[in-house]
Amino acid sequence: MHGCSRFTGVNIAQCISALANYEGIYRRHQLLGIKKGITVIDDYAHNPAKIAASIKACQPVAKKLIAWFQPHGYGPTRFIRKELVTEIASSLRPQDEIWMSEIYYAGGTAVKDISANDLIQDLKALGVHAYFVEERTKLFEQLLPTLTVDTVLLLMGARDPSLEKFSKSVYEMI
Secondary structure, eight states, rough: HHHHHHTOOOHHHHHHHHHHHHOOTTTEEEEEEEETTEEEEEEESSSSHHHHHHHHGGGGGGEEEEEOOOOOOOOHHHHHHHHHHHHHHHOOOOEEEEEEOBOOOOOSOOEEEEEHHHHHHHHHHHEEEEEESSEEEEEEEEGGGGSSSSSSEEEOOOOOHHHHHHHHHHHHHH
């Protein structure tokens, strides 16, 4: 950091002061809070590499990770299916879980010949603790029995403008 402050002309005290109040980037591994020993994080992750990176970043925080992902678009989901399943399966620890709700559909002429449940079935076939909740409004009630102290709940997805509100409502229900 000292070299960076010298390069930019900003002194180290100014750097420390600025970073002390830095809240991070909106919906990029955004900490919503910690309640009842459960850490809730909202993330814009939506492709295999970003989802795997977000999962791995959460694991040192708690003994258990519960990740939820809402895929977006039928074409994109179909296109990344194999890589997404591989990345998620290789990122999760034996005690971790992945949950998905149905694909977010933004309109258009997409062929709806794939479901998030197809990905969940692929993950289950690999021995992953994977669960499908078609309607995300029912996620919390189904997840509640698995939420314990020392758990990270990671909520991921993109393009759906209501994801921020959804993530905050899940946090409030804890």
